[in-house]
Amino acid sequence: MGEAGSTEFRLPDLGEGLADAEIVRWMVAPGDSVTLNQIICEVETAKALVELPSPVVGVVAKLRVSEGETVTVGTAIITFEGADVPAMVEMPPETPDASIDARTEAPDDEGRSSMLVGYGPGDGDSRTGARKRRHAQRQRAVPVEQPAVSATVAAKPPVRRLAKERGLELSNLTGTGANGVITRADVEAASAPTATSSTPSRDGHDETRVPISGLRKRTAAAMVSSAFTAPHVTEFVTVDVTPTVELVEKLRAHPAFSGRKVTPLLIVSKALLFALERHPELGSRWDEAAQEIVTRREVNLGIAVATPRGLMVPNVKDAAGLTLVELAEALSGLTERARDGKTELSEFSGGTITITNIGGFGIDTGTPIINPGEAGILCVGAIRRQPWEYRDEIALRSVLTLSLSFDHRLVDGFEGSGFLADVARVLADPTELIALG
Amino acid sequence: MAKALNAGLRRSLDDDDRVMLMGEDIGRLGGVFRVTDQLQAEFGADRVVDTPLAESGIIGTAIGLAMRGYRPVCEIQFDGFIYPAFDQIVSQLAKIHTRTEGAVTVPLTIRVPYGGGIGAVEHHSESPEAYFAHTAGLRVVTCSNPDDAFGMIQQAIRSDDPVLFFEPKRRYWDRADVDLDAAPTVGLYDARVVIAGSDLTVVAYGPMVATALAAAKEAASEGTSIEVIDLRSLSPIDFDTIDRSVAKTGRLVVVHEASVFLGIGAEIAARISERCFFQLEAPVLRVGGYATPYPPSKVEQYYLPDVDRVLDAIDRSLAVE
Amino acid sequence: MSIATAQQLDTADTVTLLTEHGGDLREDDLFSPYLADIDDAELCRIYEDLVVVRRIDAEATALQRQGELALWAPLLGQEAAQVGSARGIRPGDFVFGSYREHAVAYLRGVDPTLILRFWRGSTHSGWNPYDINMTTPAIVIGSQMLQAVGYAMGIMRDAKRDDSIHDIAVTYFGDGATSQGGFSEALGFAASSHAPVVFFCQNNQYAISAPVGIQTSVPIVQRASGFGMRGIRVDGNDVLAVLAVTRYAAERARSGDGPTLIEAVTYRMGPHTTSDDPTRYRDADELALWKTRDPIDRLLRTLEYRGLATDEMLAAVDAKADAVAAEVRKGCLETVEPRPESIFDHVYSEPHSLIEEERAEFLDYHRGGAE
Numbered sequence A: 001m002g003e004a005g006s007t008e009f010r011l012p013d014l015g016e017g018l019a020d021a022e023i024v025r026w027m028v029a030p031g032d033s034v035t036l037n038q039i040i041c042e043v044e045t046a047k048a049l050v051e052l053p054s055p056v057v058g059v060v061a062k063l064r065v066s067e068g069e070t071v072t073v074g075t076a077i078i079t080f081e082g083a084d085v086p087a088m089v090e091m092p093p094e095t096p097d098a099s100i101d102a103r104t105e106a107p108d109d110e111g112r113s114s115m116l117v118g119y120g121p122g123d124g125d126s127r128t129g130a131r132k133r134r135h136a137q138r139q140r141a142v143p144v145e146q147p148a149v150s151a152t153v154a155a156k157p158p159v160r161r162l163a164k165e166r167g168l169e170l171s172n173l174t175g176t177g178a179n180g181v182i183t184r185a186d187v188e189a190a191s192a193p194t195a196t197s198s199t200p201s202r203d204g205h206d207e208t209r210v211p212i213s214g215l216r217k218r219t220a221a222a223m224v225s226s227a228f229t230a231p232h233v234t235e236f237v238t239v240d241v242t243p244t245v246e247l248v249e250k251l252r253a254h255p256a257f258s259g260r261k262v263t264p265l266l267i268v269s270k271a272l273l274f275a276l277e278r279h280p281e282l283g284s285r286w287d288e289a290a291q292e293i294v295t296r297r298e299v300n301l302g303i304a305v306a307t308p309r310g311l312m313v314p315n316v317k318d319a320a321g322l323t324l325v326e327l328a329e330a331l332s333g334l335t336e337r338a339r340d341g342k343t344e345l346s347e348f349s350g351g352t353i354t355i356t357n358i359g360g361f362g363i364d365t366g367t368p369i370i371n372p373g374e375a376g377i378l379c380v381g382a383i384r385r386q387p388w389e390y391r392d393e394i395a396l397r398s399v400l401t402l403s404l405s406f407d408h409r410l411v412d413g414f415e416g417s418g419f420l421a422d423v424a425r426v427l428a429d430p431t432e433l434i435a436l437g
Numbered sequence B: 001m002a003k004a005l006n007a008g009l010r011r012s013l014d015d016d017d018r019v020m021l022m023g024e025d026i027g028r029l030g031g032v033f034r035v036t037d038q039l040q041a042e043f044g045a046d047r048v049v050d051t052p053l054a055e056s057g058i059i060g061t062a063i064g065l066a067m068r069g070y071r072p073v074c075e076i077q078f079d080g081f082i083y084p085a086f087d088q089i090v091s092q093l094a095k096i097h098t099r100t101e102g103a104v105t106v107p108l109t110i111r112v113p114y115g116g117g118i119g120a121v122e123h124h125s126e127s128p129e130a131y132f133a134h135t136a137g138l139r140v141v142t143c144s145n146p147d148d149a150f151g152m153i154q155q156a157i158r159s160d161d162p163v164l165f166f167e168p169k170r171r172y173w174d175r176a177d178v179d180l181d182a183a184p185t186v187g188l189y190d191a192r193v194v195i196a197g198s199d200l201t202v203v204a205y206g207p208m209v210a211t212a213l214a215a216a217k218e219a220a221s222e223g224t225s226i227e228v229i230d231l232r233s234l235s236p237i238d239f240d241t242i243d244r245s246v247a248k249t250g251r252l253v254v255v256h257e258a259s260v261f262l263g264i265g266a267e268i269a270a271r272i273s274e275r276c277f278f279q280l281e282a283p284v285l286r287v288g289g290y291a292t293p294y295p296p297s298k299v300e301q302y303y304l305p306d307v308d309r310v311l312d313a314i315d316r317s318l319a320v321e
Numbered sequence C: 001m002s003i004a005t006a007q008q009l010d011t012a013d014t015v016t017l018l019t020e021h022g023g024d025l026r027e028d029d030l031f032s033p034y035l036a037d038i039d040d041a042e043l044c045r046i047y048e049d050l051v052v053v054r055r056i057d058a059e060a061t062a063l064q065r066q067g068e069l070a071l072w073a074p075l076l077g078q079e080a081a082q083v084g085s086a087r088g089i090r091p092g093d094f095v096f097g098s099y100r101e102h103a104v105a106y107l108r109g110v111d112p113t114l115i116l117r118f119w120r121g122s123t124h125s126g127w128n129p130y131d132i133n134m135t136t137p138a139i140v141i142g143s144q145m146l147q148a149v150g151y152a153m154g155i156m157r158d159a160k161r162d163d164s165i166h167d168i169a170v171t172y173f174g175d176g177a178t179s180q181g182g183f184s185e186a187l188g189f190a191a192s193s194h195a196p197v198v199f200f201c202q203n204n205q206y207a208i209s210a211p212v213g214i215q216t217s218v219p220i221v222q223r224a225s226g227f228g229m230r231g232i233r234v235d236g237n238d239v240l241a242v243l244a245v246t247r248y249a250a251e252r253a254r255s256g257d258g259p260t261l262i263e264a265v266t267y268r269m270g271p272h273t274t275s276d277d278p279t280r281y282r283d284a285d286e287l288a289l290w291k292t293r294d295p296i297d298r299l300l301r302t303l304e305y306r307g308l309a310t311d312e313m314l315a316a317v318d319a320k321a322d323a324v325a326a327e328v329r330k331g332c333l334e335t336v337e338p339r340p341e342s343i344f345d346h347v348y349s350e351p352h353s354l355i356e357e358e359r360a361e362f363l364d365y366h367r368g369g370a371e
Helices: A130-141 A157-165 A184-191 A214-229 A242-253 A264-278 A324-339 A413-428 A431-436 B002-015 B039-043 B055-067 B083-093 B129-133 B146-158 B208-221 B239-249 B264-275 B297-303 B307-318 C040-065 C079-086 C102-107 C112-120 C144-161 C181-193 C220-226 C239-254 C284-291 C295-305 C311-333 C340-344 C353-366
Strands: A006-010 A020-026 A039-044 A049-053 A057-063 A070-072 A076-084 A232-240 A284-287 A292-295 A301-307 A310-312 A353-357 A376-380 A384-390 A393-407 B019-023 B048-050 B071-075 B109-114 B139-142 B163-168 B192-195 B200-204 B226-230 B233-235 B252-259 B285-289 C094-096 C169-174 C197-203 C230-235 C260-265
Touching: A039 A076, A049 C040, A130 C353, A157 A184, A184 A214, A214 A310, A232 A413, A242 A264, A242 A393, A242 A413, A264 A301, A264 A324, A264 A353, A264 A376, A264 A413, A264 A431, A301 A324, A376 A413, A393 A413, A413 A431, B002 B019, B002 B039, B002 B146, B019 B055, B039 B048, B055 B071, B055 B083, B055 C144, B055 C181, B083 B129, B083 C181, B109 B146, B129 B139, B129 B163, B129 B233, B129 B264, B139 B146, B146 B163, B192 B208, B192 B239, B200 B208, B200 B239, B200 B307, B208 B226, B208 B252, B208 B307, B226 B239, B239 B252, B239 B264, B252 B264, B252 B307, B264 B285, B285 B307, C040 C079, C040 C102, C040 C112, C040 C239, C040 C295, C040 C311, C079 C102, C079 C197, C079 C239, C079 C260, C079 C295, C094 C144, C102 C112, C112 C311, C144 C169, C144 C181, C144 C197, C181 C197, C181 C220, C197 C239, C220 C230, C220 C260, C230 C239, C239 C260, C239 C295, C340 C353
Parallel strands: A301 A353, A353 A376, B019 B048, B019 B071, B071 B109, B109 B163, B139 B163, B200 B226, B200 B252, B252 B285, C094 C169, C169 C197, C197 C260, C230 C260
Antiparallel strands: A006 A076, A020 A039, A020 A070, A039 A049, A057 A076, A232 A393, A284 A292, A301 A310, A376 A393, A384 A393, B139 B233, B192 B226
């Protein structure tokens, strides 16, 4: 309202739908004393003649606009002196401490043009200034990120993020998805150390090219994903499993197992379940999204099966709840269905831990890759008759090497070693199953 | 479900003598769907009121009753008849609490039988829920099964805010054992995971929950594991439950009878795209009514989402590798 | 277009007690008894009310012209209709007003500063309705009448349990509102439920620019009979007739005789609002005619006839009016504007996840937090 002692009166919004008005007639002159609400002038908009009442008690110092002049809303039209305007002060908002700072760059009301039912719209869009403050803060806090990829590259958001995490430029990749979309597998293939580039033959004659099947693709994606998200640790143990071999023979002869397939894998499975009960960490799962470690009561035991179509890992549901006979039946059913391509899709989901049996290929041991979403995988090699220390002498015994890969995020060496030792202990003497199981 | 609602209303009338029911034909007749059957005989004509035939009048007078301290439960006979009351609901009911800076609360429940699939004539099959969910000050909920119907209607009546309670009329005759002594275990505004799954999330509400479950069953037989969420509340929406599910499955299909354009599914798609941007393996897909008026009943089956349309959306989502 | 003229709409009997050109009150067998307690002192107090509310109205109009209010809906000319009716009901009764009933709100005890808060754009209400048993402005024309009927239906139910309850509901509306469906529905619901409600129509001759003949081709009071309801037309510029008729209708409602429609015939001497220009749609002659019927002058002539209009009395009334006006101005200029984040308050009475989420985002954004 101007400096102390003098008060300007600006043409207010008169709510007539117009932004300006003509000063038709002054009813006061410089030097006149005015009372509150005394009519000081008549103004005319294109619509109506309106009398303006004085907002103050005081003396007219100056008429700032001549009669007949048209001025816009907000123009100072008169100055008063010695004005008594006791309450004409800007009030802060209620409880300013608790409130947001509404005074910084408050919306400017003076630029409003009048409207039918209110103060009218502002001159432009009002601005609270908050964005500027935030922008400045963000500039200080974090560097501006450059867009990771050009907008023409097609890839869905999780794949874009994966690429970013792997430090890959999507524009450098070739998409194998529909319409050239870059898939997760493309990113994973590009970032796998052994597969950073394809290996075209020098002359193109001594190679065959087979389209990558869906199963192969899924296996590849799963293995890459597992290998690069779960830090693997692999441990080995070699153990005399002669008592297990003998037990298998006895079971084969037992009427309860007549017509059922009994293999060392059955006892290995049972041993694993025995060990898992003591080391539940091996049955847990890393939930990245929820940032939680999930452990389920039910154990769905996965068995890696080589099939004509490729590697499959169906699982036996709630394996820990099965009797030995039931487990035998479940294992043989599982492998048969897998080889016949009749595995139900539900058998592939929800696995807890996996056994991979490479003994059938005559291999002693390996470093298996964990089935994604699980914490460990037990690799079973070939059982060989070989010289072994037995009761302080050299004897021919049935010897087996076991290896266990586990996800070091979930399982420490102490637990992983304990688990593998327990499996070995049972296979060395299945009596443990009865004694402690 | 109609019987479960009847039991819930009876319980509310018993529990609080400020509760009263108002609507067209709800007294002697017991309502055109018999949801208020026998309640006038039990509680009297002052508490179960047959009103004149004017929806705006029903809601307007109910607001006055609420201001006097009553807790009116109004029945709008059919979805398509709610529009005459639109001003009272949207400009009055929804805004009185705000307008009066909290001095006046309007604990009003509006029951709306809604949705199609019943072979009805025009204006008897609509799904107007989005209009009300779009309006600040209103709460909007819908039940999908008899158990929820019994519990949710009581929770809605106990709310001090106005609640639009949408009842899927094609599920009125669904049967289930309802434990009338059980207290509701889920909050009125919480969504519920009906079946857990791992490959894709389907969010549905009201009449479409049963359709979503049927689609999930079919999908399971094809080897796809679907998680089905019954939204239950449309304002507010329990986005946390959807978030958690989509973070797990990476795929989302939203199903409702109402027109897809600017429907509840549009809001869910937008929010989930914001919240789960980096978890989404495919765009959020919506299955619902077309941008047409509700069609004549001889062709309504082509308008309404069915198991096949839901499965088709599931297929389209899963096809995005 | 041919619309009903003022003469055609003036065919119903109209209750008048103040004589047009001075002299004492007219006697009316039915209504005069309702003024038995109005002695000279009370007459002076009524006069004071009329002057004070006109002064508040003038101050608010001036404040709008000075840029302090977004809008104001002047009541000039309708003082008697509002003061007479407001004085005819009890504090326990509940008023469902429209948006021009500043005098009713003032007489029911609201601080007039609070009335202005609404028109300043600082709130959607202004006062707690339960503090004075009156709702805050209802802007959507015709929305409040049904609510009054519902409230009255609630009173009926309460009275069945407690026979000391004799409250009623009163609803105010204008001639324009009688065209809204809500008006007919409200009359229908009230008549069929026999609710204790008084419908008080201030027929001020205009709905913004539309003369009452556009709304109706018969006197508004006749609407009542179609609903089987008592209807009374009263001279709305005659504060005593309005008072008597309102007391009569309120008594009927209190004693179980059901609703009454009162049509108070008055005149909006000012614009619809400060944004309106009535010279575009009505003649100066018409305004001049109604100035001869000014509700304050009408009562003043009777005061003069009775020798009550002494200089001291008139000066005291003016002083009171000036004091109230000064208070209104001071209160308006000292308005504490709402906290920005208060927009999230009271959307719901119980926690609502979306509101909480948006409030947090809003505060974070404006406090300058970077994500």
